[in-house]
Amino acid sequence: MNPVRVGICGLGTVGGGTFDVLTRNADEIARRAGRPIVIEQVGARRDNPDCDTSGVKVTRDIFDVARNPDIDVVVELIGGYDVARELVMTAIENGKHVVTANKALIAVHGNEIFRAAHAKGVIVAFEAAVAGGIPVIKSLREGLGGNRIQWLAGIINGTGNYILTHMRDEGRTFDDVLAEAQALGYAEADPTFDVEGIDAAHKLTILASIAFGLPLQFEHAYTEGIARITAEDVEQADNLGYTIKHLGITRRSDNGVELRVHPTLIPKERLLANVHGVKNAISVMGDAVGPTLYYGAGAGAEPTASAVVADLLDVARDITTAHHYRVPYLAFSGVNDEANALPILPMEEIVTAYYLRLLAVDRPGVLARVATILSEQGISIEAIIQKEATEGELVPIILMTHRTREQHMNEAIRQLESLADIAGPVTRIRVESLDEQE
Numbered sequence: 523m524n525p526v527r528v529g530i531c532g533l534g535t536v537g538g539g540t541f542d543v544l545t546r547n548a549d550e551i552a553r554r555a556g557r558p559i560v561i562e563q564v565g566a567r568r569d570n571p572d573c574d575t576s577g578v579k580v581t582r583d584i585f586d587v588a589r590n591p592d593i594d595v596v597v598e599l600i601g602g603y604d605v606a607r608e609l610v611m612t613a614i615e616n617g618k619h620v621v622t623a624n625k626a627l628i629a630v631h632g633n634e635i636f637r638a639a640h641a642k643g644v645i646v647a648f649e650a651a652v653a654g655g656i657p658v659i660k661s662l663r664e665g666l667g668g669n670r671i672q673w674l675a676g677i678i679n680g681t682g683n684y685i686l687t688h689m690r691d692e693g694r695t696f697d698d699v700l701a702e703a704q705a706l707g708y709a710e711a712d713p714t715f716d717v718e719g720i721d722a723a724h725k726l727t728i729l730a731s732i733a734f735g736l737p738l739q740f741e742h743a744y745t746e747g748i749a750r751i752t753a754e755d756v757e758q759a760d761n762l763g764y765t766i767k768h769l770g771i772t773r774r775s776d777n778g779v780e781l782r783v784h785p786t787l788i789p790k791e792r793l794l795a796n797v798h799g800v801k802n803a804i805s806v807m808g809d810a811v812g813p814t815l816y817y818g819a820g821a822g823a824e825p826t827a828s829a830v831v832a833d834l835l836d837v838a839r840d841i842t843t844a845h846h847y848r849v850p851y852l853a854f855s856g857v858n859d860e861a862n863a864l865p866i867l868p869m870e871e872i873v874t875a876y877y878l879r880l881l882a883v884d885r886p887g888v889l890a891r892v893a894t895i896l897s898e899q900g901i902s903i904e905a906i907i908q909k910e911a912t913e914g915e916l917v918p919i920i921l922m923t924h925r926t927r928e929q930h931m932n933e934a935i936r937q938l939e940s941l942a943d944i945a946g947p948v949t950r951i952r953v954e955s956l957d958e959q960e
Contacts, residue, residue, distance in 0.1 A: 525558035526838040529587035529618075531609060532599035533566035533573060536623050536650070539823030540597060540830045541573045551831065555838035559831075562593050588613040595837055597830060598622040607631045610646070614638045619841075621833040623650035623826055629724040629740040632731075636851045645840060646851065647833035652725040653678055653802045655825030656818040657832065662732050662806060663853040669808030671733040673773040675956055678725045680800035680820045681709045681716035682748055682768035686785075687798045690756045690765065696749055708800055718747035719768065719783035726770035726783055729804070733772065734779050734864060735854030742866035746784035755879060755949065758907065758920050759787050762877075764953070765795040771954065778867040787877050787953040794956065805956065870929035875904070875953035878921040878935075883943040889919065892944075895937045896923070899930040916945055922953065 528544070530537055544551065544561055552558040564575055565584035581587065588596055588609055596613040598620060600606055606627045611634075613620050620639070622628065628635070628648050639646045649659045653676070662671070677683050681703055688699045700717065703709035715721040723743040731738050748768050759766050764787040773780040788795050793815050797803040802820025807813050819825035882888045889908065896903060907920035923931075935948045 523557040523842075525560045526555065526834070526841060527560055527562035527592055527594045528597060528834065529563040529565065529590060529593040529595070530561060530597045530599065531565040531584040531587050532601070533564055533568075533570040533575075534599065535823045536826045536830065537564075537566065537597075537599040538570040538573050539827035540599065541570075541575075543824060543827045543831050544834075547831075551835065555835050556842055557838060559834055559838055563587050563590055584609055585612055588618065589616050591616075593618060594841065595619045595621060595834060597834070598624060598627070599830070600624075601626070603627060603630055607635070610635055611638060614642050614644055614646070617642060617644060619645045619647075619837045621647045621650075621830055621837065623648070623830055625651040625721070625724040625728060627651075629727040629738055632728070632738040632851075639851075645837050647836055648728070649833050650826050650829035652728050653804060653816070654818070654820040654822060655828040656802060656804070656816050656820065657829065658729070658804050658806075658816040659732065660832075661814075661816060662729065663849055666806065666808050666811060666814070667853065669810045671774065672807045672809060673771070674729055674733050674804065674806045675769050675771045675794065675954070676722075676726070676729070676802070676804035677767055677794060677797050678729075678770050678802055678804065678820065679716050679719075679722040679768060680802055681713065682719075682722070683797065683802070684708050684800045685717070686748060686751070686756070686766055686768060689751070689753060690760065693753050693757070695753055696751060717749055719745035719770075722768065722770045722783045726772060726781060729770070730772035730779060730781050731852045733806070733853075734774055735852065736779060736863050736866075738852070739781070739866055742781060744782040744784070744869045746782075748785050750949065751785055751951070752949075754918065755877075755951065758879070759877065759951075760790075761907075762787075762905065762920075762922060763790055764788060764877075765790050766951065767794060767797075769794070769954070774864065775867070777871070778865040780872055781866050782869065782872065785951050787951055788956055792956050870927070870932065872928045873925050874928070875925045875955075876921075876923045876931055877951040877953055878923070879949040880919045880921070880938060881916050881945045882919050883945070884915050884917040885943065888941075888943045891941060892919065892921075892938060895941075896921075896934050899926070899934040901926045901930060901934055
């Protein structure tokens with residue numbers, strides 16, 4: 523049987539890993555695909571010293587790969603938005619199937635790309651775009667296809683999880699652990715996408731669309747980073763029975779869908795609370811199956827290559843069949859009928875519990891004024907921790923609240939920060955039970 527001919531664009535970490543896995547496991551992959559999958563051409567601006575590309579055509583112009591009539595599948599591993607979009611659209615226009623690990627591309631341009639692919643009768647596969655080697659997209663789209671998904675929450679950025687893990691275990695500051703993560707190669711020189719939640723929001727956008735049958739709407743995702751989390755917050759959370767994790771959370775309600783990334787206190791006994799270091803994990807609650815957890819390496823050369831090659835196997839099997847059956851990209855037929863899709867809820871409408879840290883002057887009546895402001899907004903206090911201090915000194919006050927609407931908490935914080943006896947901004951961290959018995 524004729525081989526499936528692949529063109530790899532980008533020979534960096536993931537591109538190199540994909541090249542290695544395809545060549546090293548060629549016989550095993552061919553047996554599973556029913557035909558060989560061979561690398562016909564590589565498009566890369568520079569060589570990867572760990573990849574022996576002798577015998578493979580190499581071009582510095584990635585668009586040569588997209589237009590090459592001898593290629594069946596273009597593997598886009600260059601990253602970014604604009605050039606990657608142009609490359610993928612060129613490949614589709616030239617009748618190529620596409621495999622990509624680019625979460626930003628799918629989250630921002632996916633609706634357009636899927637429409638073009640459908641019109642041309644080609645496949646766009648993107649398992650590697652979310653959580654590296656963890657097959658969560660396939661599980662959510664196919665394995666849980668009989669479920670009404672209720673909520674999904676995940677640690678989907680390894681850099682942020684590494685930082686919070688070491689802050690908790692070693693009592694270190696955010697800046698200190700970030701510098702270490704950069705030195706180890708876990709964080710980029712510019713870590714903004716990781717620590718501010720943008721990378722996680724790209725991935726959450728994709729997962730939410732598959733879970734709830736929504737068009738991709740990254741522009742409506744709420745993102746909040748972890749740079750303001752202090753060692754004291756981590757310690758206080760631990761004392762209260764919680765762990766702080768940087769979570770992506772999406773939940774369906776009658777009014778719409780939550781789509782948010784932010785630091786979150788979760789009970790220590792939850793599975794997600796025990797995912798450490800650079801590992802990723804996604805917890806999914808389905809009405810039929812109950813809670814399921816998908817855990818593993820969320821990045822890295824060969825873990826991500828594992829997902830890329832799995833997509834290539836799917837494409838090869840589809841090419842082999844005559845009917846070109848394909849599960850819809852976002853799991854639902856008619857997903858682009860936006861009139862029937864649930865809206866993304868604005869953050870002000872979210873209902874959750876809160877951890878608050880205030881720096882207050884230690885004098886009589888301050889705590890009473892704080893409690894009055896919260897009460898006037900309908901916010902009930904669950905727990906208070908106040909350290910001993912000499913009268914007149916600044917002392918931290920830790921509050922845990924019951925569930926309330928975000929807009930009420932916003933107003934309460936505005937009023938608290940206006941008090942003369944409250945110094946600086948109020949730290950707010952949302953609290954989620956992630957009840958696995960729901």
